[in-house]
Amino acid sequence: MADEALVRLRGVAKDYKRGSETVHVLHALDLDIPKGDFLALMGPSGSGKSTLLNLIGGIDRPTAGSIEIAGQRTDSMSDGDLGRWRANHVGFVFQMYNLLPVLTAERNVELPLLLTKLSAAERKKRANAALKLVGLSERAHHKPRELSGGQEQRVGIARAIVSDPTLLLCDEPTGDLDRKSGDEILDLLQALNQQQGKTIIMVTHDPHAAARAKHVLHLNKGQLGHEAAA
Amino acid sequence: MFKYLPLLWANLGRKRLRTSLTLASIVVAFLLFGLMQTLRVALTGSPELAGLDRLITMHKTSFIQSLPLAYLNRVKGVDGVLVASSQDWFGGMYQEDRNQLATFAIEAPTFFEVYSEYQLPPEQKQAFLQDRSSAIVGKLVAERFQWKVGDTIPMRSNIWTRKDDGGNVWPLKIAGIYEASNGDNQSIYMHYEYLNESRAEIRDMIGWVVVKVSDPDRSAEIARNIDALFVNSSTETKTSTEKAFIQGFANQMGNIGKLLTMVAAAVFFTMLLVTANTMGQSIRERINEIGVMKTLGFSGRGVTSLVLAEAILVTAIGGLIGLGLAALVSKGLSAAVAQFFPVLGMPAATWGIGAVLIVVLGSLAAALPCAQAGRLKIVDALRKT
C-alpha cells in the first residue's frame, strides 16, 4: 500500500533552535498521502502545520527521518537538486499570495517558467492558459495592487499550476479572504483536484474550508491525529 | 538571459524617486570622470605626438623671456643640427577679447623644414612664403570663423604695439589653411620679419628656437652643445627635446590633473556608497520576494545574479548617460578653450575605462546585498512579510 503513496514520511522530526533552547516542532511523524488526494491539515496555531508543509515541499529540511515523494528521497538532495525538483514537482500557494508587486499578473504567472527552456511565446501562452483556468484572463496586465485579494490568490494559484506540478501545497489559502472570495478559491482547488487530478495538501484552521477536502488530518503538539472528512 | 530583462526593469521602477536619485549620482560621477579624462589629456598635452628629432632652445629662466635673434644663426651652426627655425609670441585676439587665438611669428621657410607634419597645398605655401604680411591658419580655426583663403583678418596683439600708429592691429592676409597631424589645427602662423619690423617694443628678439637634429640618439649631446654656446652670456639658454618640453609644461598642469583625479576618486567613492546603500535597502525590502523566488526553484546563484545584474544595469545606464554628457561637454569645451591649449575632445579610451568602472563599481555596490540574498534561507525569508 505504501508504494502507492505519492508522499511518504517516515520518522520525520523537526527542531528549531531559538537562541540556546531547542524547540521540538515535529516528533517522529509517519505520513502517507496517496496520489490524487485533497488533504486538509488542521491544528491550532503554532502546532507545526506550515513546518510540515514546508518539509513536504522541500523548502525546509527535516532534523530526522525521511521524505520520499513520487519515489524520490528529497531530504537528502543537494540544495541545487532540491531547487530543480521543486520547480518541476511542487506548486506553492501562500496565505498572503506572495506575488511580486512590480510584475503584472501575467509576468507573475510566467515567473516559474523562466527556469525552463521554453520560448517567450510558449511561456506567454502557458501563463495565459493558467490565468484562463483561474478565470482571470481579463486581468493579465494588471499589477497585484490593482487586484482584489481573491483575484490575487487566483493569480497565485495560476503561478502554482503553470508548470504542471505533481503536488499543490497551499498554506491557509483562504486565511486572508472574506467568505465569498474564499469559497471561490476553494471551488477552484476542488476543481483542480477533481478535474485535473492534482494532489493537494491544504493547511487551514477553518473547518468550513477543511470540509472541501477528501481527508482531514489534525496536527497537535507535533503529533498527527486522523479524522474522516465531514 | 534577456528573459530576465522585464523583471530587472520592473525592479528598477519599484521606487522611482530612489532610482532616479541613485541614477543622478552615478551620472554625475561618470560625467566628472569623463571631463577629468578630457582635461587630463588636454593639460598634459600629447607628448607622444612630439617629434623625437626636435629640440627646443629657450631662455634659461622662462619660456616667456626673449632671446636675441642672433642666437638663431649660431644654433644653426652647431654640429648635428639639420635646420633651426625661430618662433615668437604674438598674443592674438580676434574681434572680441575672449577670442584669444594661438598666434606665432615664425621664420617661414625653415618652419616647414622643421615641422613636416604641417600640410597645405603647394600654391598656398608658395603664396605664404612670398607675402610677408600673410599668414597660414589651422583648419579648425578657419572653420570656426569661416575664414577663406584670400580673406584679410585684423588680428590684435595683446603683447605688442605698432611703431607706425601706436595701435595693436596687424591685418593678416590668409594665404593658406594647413592641416597638422599633431593635432595643432587651431593656430595662426605669421611672418617674423613682418612683426619684427613693425612692432614698437623690441627689435631682433625672438621667443625660442626649434631645432631639427640629424640623429635623435645624439639629441642630449646636441642640446648640451647648444647651451654651451651661450653659457656665461647675459642670456643663457635651456635646450630640451620637444617631448620633454611639452612634458615640462604638462608637469605644471599635472598638479591640477592630480587634484582632479583625487576629486574624481572621491566622487566615485561617494557614488559607490550611495549605490550600495540603495541596493542594500532595496534588497532588504524584498527579502520575502527573494524567498518566493527561491521557493519557485530559483537557485541562490540565480537570485544573486539577478541582484548583481540589477546593480550593473543601474550603473550602466547612469554611466553611459554620464559619459555621453561628458563627450558632449568636451566637444563644446574644445571650441571654447582652443586658444589656450588644444583639447582633442574626450579621449576614446574613456569609454573603455568607463565600461570597466561600470562593471567594477556595479559589482562592488551589489556585493553585500548579493551575499545576503544568496544566503537567505527560504523559510526565514517567507516568515518576513
Ligand SMILES: Nc1ncnc2c1ncn2[C@@H]1O[C@H](COP(=O)(O)OP(=O)(O)O)[C@@H](O)[C@H]1O
Ligand atoms: N524558521 C523558524 N525558525 C524558528 N522557529 C520556527 C520557524 N518556523 C516555525 N517556527 C516555530 O515552530 C512552531 C511551529 O510553527 P508553524 O509551523 O509556522 O506553525 P503553524 O503553521 O501550525 O501555525 C512555532 O512555535 C514557530 O514559532
Ligand SMILES: [Mg+2]
Ligand atoms: Mg502556519
